Amino acid sequence: MSFGTLYTTTQYTVGQRVLAVAALAGVKLDIPTDYKHHEDNLKEPFLAKFASGKIPALETKDGFTLFESTAIARYIAKQAPNANLVGSTNEEAAIIDQWVSFVDCELIPVSSNVHALLGGRLPYTKPLETAFQEKRERAYATLNNHLSTRTFFVGERITLADVHVASAFISAFKYTFDVQKRKQYPHITRHFETIINQPKLKPIFGDIPYCEKAIVFTPPAKKKEEKPKEAAAPKPKAEKPKAPEPEEEEEDDLLKEEPKAKNPLDSLPKSSFNLEDFKRAYSNMDTRGDSGSLKWFYEKFDKEGFSIWRVDFKYNDELAQVFMSSNQIGGFFNRLEASRKYLFGSVGVLGEANNNVITGVLICRGDDIKPVVSVAPDWESYSYESLNPFTEGPQKEFFEGAMAWDLELNGKKWADGKNFK
Structure with a gap:
């Protein structure tokens, strides 16, 4: 029997996270096939149920509604107490919440900013990328050190924390967590592969292509202004035409186009x-x-x-x-x-x-x-x-x-x- 309806698109990592928790908890969720994102979620019927207009969004059979993937995942996990997804003691529950919070606050925002900068969705500056990369490295080190002495984040079985961490790394493994990073943080790599290859979760996460080398920012090519062509003067037949002058090299540093403002604190x-x-x-x-x-x-x-x-x-x-x-x-x-x-x-x-x-x-x-x-x-x-x-x-x-x-x-x-x- 279906527990309720989950409005999402399966390519969204946050939607996969909820579906993964539901699979482990044995909770069946319906995903409407006629839902059109960026259309249906902007209409009044959807907004009346989910004020933010965001997905994933859950509506249970008894009419309870909830949005935000972390809240939905925790709520679903609690529907199956025997699955131990939220811990068997108050202490375990608190530690699970600790790692979920750490990923939400320390890893996901900065990782998203790195990908947005490198992909051109945010205005790129090298100092900003460096700051984000350094902060992400600190988060990686924290997670890797914790996993160095354990298989799972809390206890001896998969919990909500494991699903949360693994799903947060999907984009990184695709674009920036390359061969060098996987060697540098072997415990993160081992944990990620352990979780995504669980029999119940493999159909949800699918085959994730690992990047060999992290993507880097590539400045868009500058368009050269074409000079109007002048009519060539008649030349003697014996004179060879001059070879065209070599074009100037295009600058690949966008910062030269607009000098970076110096911080007054410096x-x-x-x-x-x-x-x-x-x-x-x-x-x-x-x-x-x-x-x-x-x-x-x-x-x-x-x-x-x-x-x-x-x-x-x-x-x-x-x-x-x-x-x-x-x-x-x-x-x-x-x-x-x-x-x-x-x-x-x-x-x-x-x-x-x-x-x-x-x-x-x-x-x-x-x-x-x-x-x-x-x-x-x-x-x-x-x-x-x-x-x-x-x-x-x-x-x-x-x-x-x-x-x-x-x-x-x-x-x-x-x-x-x-x-x-």
């Missing part, structure tokens, strides 16, 4: 404080203590070159689950990618489900936060307050608590957090 006086060195210290040291990264920070910080800010989400009353609030932080950090070399952040979720806030600290180049954070379209969803943690008091306590992830505010304890580094 024009600031040189600072004695090296932000990249601090990021490494923060990553490799305990935060507190006589040999911790906070002591390192206080000893080397240059107030003339950098500033410190408290950041607070303005719409905490709209926050619900802790992991969703954490996703909010991850999304904000993704959109700050262009300012990575000017910024460090430690921002967290304080509180519990349906009673939590987002707050934390930012360390930024210069004495004005706006040029650094305004690269994110939603930067105005946050308030910013200058902090001075160099004297004893509430500001110092707040700064150190946010950096050490043990901040407590108005009775709300630190529940989850993310770093921008």
Whole structure:
């Protein structure tokens, strides 16, 4: 018996993800063959059920409707508790949500941006590609290291996390996760092949062609202006015609057509404080203590070159689950990618489900936060307050608590957090 109708197109990875979870859960879904994407989803009957107009979208037999692939996949997985797709304990369920969230916030957005840049769907600049590629490499390393000692992400059986990660890599294996990457990250490769070749999932994912060498950005050829031809003057018969002059080589660097605007932050006086060195210290040291990264920070910080800010989400009353609030932080950090070399952040979720806030600290180049954070379209969803943690008091306590992830505010304890580094 059919559980409901899934509006999707099977070539969409997100649609395949839902169908894969349904196959593992033993849940039958109907896919309407007469659905026309970019047409039917823009009409009022569809929008009345699914406000976003996006697919995949699920309508169950009893009239329950849901959109967003992650939410649909989790809902379907819970229809078959014996399949263990969402974990058998609260701890396993939380770890599954952790990896699903990590892929949604850290891998998929940046990987999509890389492919859009290389494919010409976004205006290309080399610095932006480099920033995205570096962030994607960090995500690859995190996933590969976790899989180095285990077959699946959580436990000894396939869960929602495995399907989520594998489906997120389909485009990468086709276009950018080439032979060199597959050797560099063997555990990701092994996991991907294990999941997509499961008997129940093979018919859904099909045969995925692996790229041998990653695609690279190819600038479109510039059209040369044709000079009007002039009538040739009569020449003596004995004179040989001149050979045509060689054409000038076409430039293959689009940046030469329009010089890249220099970031005003690069024009600031040189600072004695090296932000990249601090990021490494923060990553490799305990935060507190006589040999911790906070002591390192206080000893080397240059107030003339950098500033410190408290950041607070303005719409905490709209926050619900802790992991969703954490996703909010991850999304904000993704959109700050262009300012990575000017910024460090430690921002967290304080509180519990349906009673939590987002707050934390930012360390930024210069004495004005706006040029650094305004690269994110939603930067105005946050308030910013200058902090001075160099004297004893509430500001110092707040700064150190946010950096050490043990901040407590108005009775709300630190529940989850993310770093921008």
